[in-house]
Amino acid sequence: MEAEREKTLTAPTTYEDWLKCFDALKSGSFVDSSMVTAIVRGSFVNEGYIAIRFNEKLADTVNEMLNKRIARFLKDLNMLISFNELADIVPLFVRLRNEVRKCLFFTDIPFLDPNVRDELEKSVKVQMGKFWNETVMFLQKQTFAYCNADLEDSLFLICRMSLFAQAV
Numbered sequence: 537m538e539a540e541r542e543k544t545l546t547a548p549t550t551y552e553d554w555l556k557c558f559d560a561l562k563s564g565s566f567v568d569s570s571m572v573t574a575i576v577r578g579s580f581v582n583e584g585y586i587a588i589r590f591n592e593k594l595a596d597t598v599n600e601m602l603n604k605r606i607a608r609f610l611k612d613l614n615m616l617i618s619f620n621e622l623a624d625i626v627p628l629f630v631r632l633r634n635e636v637r638k639c640l641f642f643t644d645i646p647f648l649d650p651n652v653r654d655e656l657e658k659s660v661k662v663q664m665g666k667f668w669n670e671t672v673m674f675l676q677k678q679t680f681a682y683c684n685a686d687l688e689d690s691l692f693l694i695c696r697m698s699l700f701a702q703a704v
Contacts, residue, residue, distance in 0.1 A: 545570055547577035551586060558597040567638040576644045591652050598639055598660060605635045606667060622686040626693045633699055636664050661700055668699045
């Protein structure tokens with residue numbers, strides 16, 4: 537198992553290496569710093585048809601990573617609401633924020649076409665921002681409907697958080 541982990545942490549250089557890396561990212565529940573370091577050290581000749589396929593695989597990987605995080609978040613949120621454990625909603629949002637930020641690992645890939653990088657980053661931020669805002673709005677409606685002070689306190693803290701770091 538440890539040898540298998542070491543294999544995935546080597547910097548990818550071939551298309552096949554990158555596909556294995558993408559598969560590891562899709563199947564894993566987290567992206568740790570050693571994995572990001574290996575990805576950033578990776579290289580690839582990003583030209584022609586293979587570049588198009590690479591970019592598609594990268595986008596698919598990021599989308600699948602985000603979808604898994606959203607599904608887990610919604611499952612946990614529903615559980616917290618159903619058991620009336622509303623104080624735990626804030627840490628849940630913090631965890632989602634941190635996990636989504638890790639999904640932006642591709643912004644540090646040096647050989648990636650800047651247009652592809654920017655477009656994918658913008659897409660992630662728009663989609664996740666919309667999800668975040670819709671979830672907060674849903675919880676605000678729940679607060680008004682049930683006059684729940686605990687949920688209102690949690691929402692106050694959540695509304696003060698930002699999903700992505702603000703550009704300076």
